[in-house]
Amino acid sequence: MKKFLFKAAAFVLLQLSIFVPFWHPEMPHDNNYLAATIEKHHRLQTTPSPRLILIGGSNLAFGINSDSLEQELGLPVVNMGLTANLGVRFMLNEAERKIGRGDIVILSLEHNILADAGSELTEAQILEVRPASMVFFRAAELKHLIDHYGLSIVGGVLRRSLLPGSQRELDDEKSVYKRQSFNPSGSFTGHYGKGSKRGPLQVLSIPKMSADIREKIQEFARHCRERNALCFYTCPPYPAAQLSRGQCEINENLAQLKEIPDLIVLDSPCDHAYPPELFYDTCYHLTEQGAYERTRTLALELRSFLNSRR
Amino acid sequence: MSFASLAFFLFLPLVFCVHWLASNRKWQNGVLLAAAYVFYGWWDWRFCFLMMASSLIDYFAGLWIDVETDQGRRKKIMVVALSGNLLILGFFKYFKFFVESFIESCGNLGIHLPAWSWQIVLPVGVSFYTFQSMSYTIDVYLGRCRASRSVFDYLTFVSFFPQLLAGPIERATALLPQFQHIRVFSSGAASEGCRFIIWGLAKKMLVADPLAEIANIAYGFSARSSAAQLFLGSICFAFQIYCDFSAYSDIAVGTARLFGIQLMRNFAYPYFSQSITEFWRRWHISLSTWFRDYIYIPLGGNRVSSAKQYRNLLIVALVSGLWHGAAWHFIVWGALHGIYLVTERALMRKDNPASRRLLSIVDTESLVPDLASVLCMLRTFTLACIGWVFFRAQTVGDGLNIVWRITTAMFHARFYADVLQLVQSWSPALAALGALILIEWWNRKSWNPFAIAHKPFLLRWAAYTMVCWYLLLFGTHQTEEFIYFQF
Numbered sequence: 185m186k187k188f189l190f191k192a193a194a195f196v197l198l199q200l201s202i203f204v205p206f207w208h209p210e211m212p213h214d215n216n217y218l219a220a221t222i223e224k225h226h227r228l229q230t231t232p233s234p235r236l237i238l239i240g241g242s243n244l245a246f247g248i249n250s251d252s253l254e255q256e257l258g259l260p261v262v263n264m265g266l267t268a269n270l271g272v273r274f275m276l277n278e279a280e281r282k283i284g285r286g287d288i289v290i291l292s293l294e295h296n297i298l299a300d301a302g303s304e305l306t307e308a309q310i311l312e313v314r315p316a317s318m319v320f321f322r323a324a325e326l327k328h329l330i331d332h333y334g335l336s337i338v339g340g341v342l343r344r345s346l347l348p349g350s351q352r353e354l355d356d357e358k359s360v361y362k363r364q365s366f367n368p369s370g371s372f373t374g375h376y377g378k379g380s381k382r383g384p385l386q387v388l389s390i391p392k393m394s395a396d397i398r399e400k401i402q403e404f405a406r407h408c409r410e411r412n413a414l415c416f417y418t419c420p421p422y423p424a425a426q427l428s429r430g431q432c433e434i435n436e437n438l439a440q441l442k443e444i445p446d447l448i449v450l451d452s453p454c455d456h457a458y459p460p461e462l463f464y465d466t467c468y469h470l471t472e473q474g475a476y477e478r479t480r481t482l483a484l485e486l487r488s489f490l491n492s493r494r
Numbered sequence: 495m496s497f498a499s500l501a502f503f504l505f506l507p508l509v510f511c512v513h514w515l516a517s518n519r520k521w522q523n524g525v526l527l528a529a530a531y532v533f534y535g536w537w538d539w540r541f542c543f544l545m546m547a548s549s550l551i552d553y554f555a556g557l558w559i560d561v562e563t564d565q566g567r568r569k570k571i572m573v574v575a576l577s578g579n580l581l582i583l584g585f586f587k588y589f590k591f592f593v594e595s596f597i598e599s600c601g602n603l604g605i606h607l608p609a610w611s612w613q614i615v616l617p618v619g620v621s622f623y624t625f626q627s628m629s630y631t632i633d634v635y636l637g638r639c640r641a642s643r644s645v646f647d648y649l650t651f652v653s654f655f656p657q658l659l660a661g662p663i664e665r666a667t668a669l670l671p672q673f674q675h676i677r678v679f680s681s682g683a684a685s686e687g688c689r690f691i692i693w694g695l696a697k698k699m700l701v702a703d704p705l706a707e708i709a710n711i712a713y714g715f716s717a718r719s720s721a722a723q724l725f726l727g728s729i730c731f732a733f734q735i736y737c738d739f740s741a742y743s744d745i746a747v748g749t750a751r752l753f754g755i756q757l758m759r760n761f762a763y764p765y766f767s768q769s770i771t772e773f774w775r776r777w778h779i780s781l782s783t784w785f786r787d788y789i790y791i792p793l794g795g796n797r798v799s800s801a802k803q804y805r806n807l808l809i810v811a812l813v814s815g816l817w818h819g820a821a822w823h824f825i826v827w828g829a830l831h832g833i834y835l836v837t838e839r840a841l842m843r844k845d846n847p848a849s850r851r852l853l854s855i856v857d858t859e860s861l862v863p864d865l866a867s868v869l870c871m872l873r874t875f876t877l878a879c880i881g882w883v884f885f886r887a888q889t890v891g892d893g894l895n896i897v898w899r900i901t902t903a904m905f906h907a908r909f910y911a912d913v914l915q916l917v918q919s920w921s922p923a924l925a926a927l928g929a930l931i932l933i934e935w936w937n938r939k940s941w942n943p944f945a946i947a948h949k950p951f952l953l954r955w956a957a958y959t960m961v962c963w964y965l966l967l968f969g970t971h972q973t974e975e976f977i978y979f980q981f
Binding site for chain 1: 495500699958
């Protein structure tokens with residue numbers, strides 16, 4: 185028995201000794217879009233409070249120019265926006281424990297993600313690029329991910345470390361969807377100067393907010409108050425022409441958000457409705473010009489609110 | 495919990511260590527029993543009660559049959575116990591099918607009944623453990639084994655986790671005594687077990703799962719798929735189901751050996767068979783021998799007239815089809831194999847030297863088989879593939895349509911060009927399949943083609959390391975559930 189255990193342990197050690205020299209937690213050779221989460225978390229951990237933390241999906245990555253916002257408000261910006269597929273609960277959990285005194289937290293959640301959890305595949309991929317993010321899932325969600333994608337996650341970690349560039353995801357050569365396309369404060373700038381793709385903008389159906397997500401946002405806003413931070417909600421950008429299609433659900437969801445005690449709703453969907461030429465490729469991704477306009481509007485809204493409090 | 499999952503790789507070493515730390519046989523069985531219920535309950539804990547109920551029916555029936563001296567009463571107890579098991583199986587697996595078929599038949603006769611709206615969830619592995627449990631009662635009745643006095647030993651036998659979900663379906667005569675005697679750790683057996691596990695995982699993750707992609711694309715939208723896609727998809731499915739299911743059996747056998755338990759062989763290179771009769775001796779051996787012992791032989795087996803033998807063969811084949819699933823396309827698959835078997839039985843008499851060759855195992859003497867053997871193997875594989883089309887299709891109509899489209903397309907040169915193009919586009923998966931066929935052919939004399947215990951230490955460890963890394967880097971893109979879990 186001892187002999188067998190010794191051999192098994194020696195075999196495992198041998199495999200680890202092959203892997204360890206290639207392993208780097210920051211996966212410097214991985215240029216996948218989702219790998220930008222590593223820099224985002226690094227910035228969140230190293231930027232001292234007070235700061236401005238943006239939480240949401242890719243609408244924030246594409247639609248906020250962090251450098252301009254930083255200049256306008258005089259606060260360092262941490263843009264955590266990556267992809268809506270991660271789901272609201274995950275996005276809020278990512279920042280929750282890091283919120284400090286005096287922080288300004290801005291939520292901007294895509295209209296179509298207020299009803300359900302994120303995409304399992306994206307959740308599994310985020311664990312491949314940053315295994316430490318497992319703490320942002322609930323135990324049942326993590327069990328489900330490990331059951332269904334556990335080996336794929338382990339394999340993904342190994343492939344990204346030993347065979348960088350072998351992943352079959354969004355990182356084809358022509359795509360701007362790359363880790364390198366983010367600036368140091370977490371805004372996506374790879375599409376700057378490229379204008380709009382001018383294709384028809386696909387609009388996803390907008391569901392009503394689920395009680396579970398409403399409760400999570402409420403809990404998050406309360407947590408912000410307990411940490412002496414302010415929690416705001418700003419509507420994501422949306423094509424002006426498409427706004428009428430989901431108006432009823434958008435208004436109902438916004439009314440629910442306004443009822444959350446510690447959450448300050450800054451604006452309405454109309455304030456962030458833009459013409460189609462300001463969208464890059466999807467109904468949430470603004471072009472450089474669009475991002476500039478949205479950032480300016482957001483800065484004005486924030487400044488006006490903060491001034492009124494003084 | 496699936497074998498090809500991270501959870502299993504954390505679970506297995508833990509159970510292994512706790513099992514061998516246990517001081518005596520009773521504690522060891524206790525560990526295995528607890529592990530089995532955790533393993534099974536991982537999907538849905540409520541099904542644990544079902545497994546417990548199914549097991550207890552046979553446990554108490556076995557005890558009662560054992561002490562009862564009146565033959566008539568013994569038979570009645572056995573019939574009641576088997577009915578209980580079949581009732582469980584029938585409700586979860588077949589009730590919906592029979593009700594829907596009845597409603598549809600009434601509809602065809604102009605009697606319109608309300609549509610069936612219940613959703614019955616099929617518990618994983620129910621057909622496997624129910625059959626294992628039933629065979630115990632029958633064996634006790636027939637006097638092949640004594641009833642287990644210990645409920646823990648018996649429950650451990652039924653729920654032994656390595657073979658719980660997809661077999662091999664073990665007999666009480668072979669497996670139960672292994673839980674009733676002290677088990678001593680054997681380093682050699684455990685190492686051999688690890689080799690079985692590695693080989694099983696390689697077959698599943700490097701061959702079956704990539705082939706599944708090809709088959710799923712072809713069959714997912716069969717109406718829109720080209721004949722070439724359907725042709726390649728059907729061949730890939732034939733190998734996918736073999737690699738997937740035999741991989742499960744290999745991992746089960748390997749895992750069992752880690753606990754000092756010997757399970758039966760379930761696959762013996764079935765696609766090297768030279769006849770369908772031989773195919774069934776090499777494919778899902780534990781199920782085909784179960785049907786042979788508990789259905790075919792009680793019906794008269796080979797001791798009856800030829801006509802009755804054919805009838806018996808057809809009954810067993812149809813039951814085998816129905817065992818796989820409550821759907822007409824599985825029954826057609828079974829019927830098709832029944833027809834193959836009856837035809838072979840009718841055409842090949844054992845006293846004919848040519849037919850004796852066709853009933854023997856594949857030529858083990860030379861590396862390259864003779865042309866006649868190759869042709870026989872190809873014929874058997876083609877017949878098996880036609881069966882797999884119905885097995886994989888959603889309906890009998892779909893199956894017929896696929897066979898028709900492939901057959902008619904074969905008369906056009908374009909078909910072969912399309913197949914070649916598809917082979918090129920799927921070359922990595924098909925290359926892995928080619929490598930597997932070569933390795934299996936090369937090692938067809940041994941149970942496990944990865945049995946390299948006799949090789950030098952460095953060579954062995956290099957091989958283990960290479961396979962493990964190949965698995966981790968290239969076999970983990972997408973892991974599919976084992977096909978036979980649904981049965």
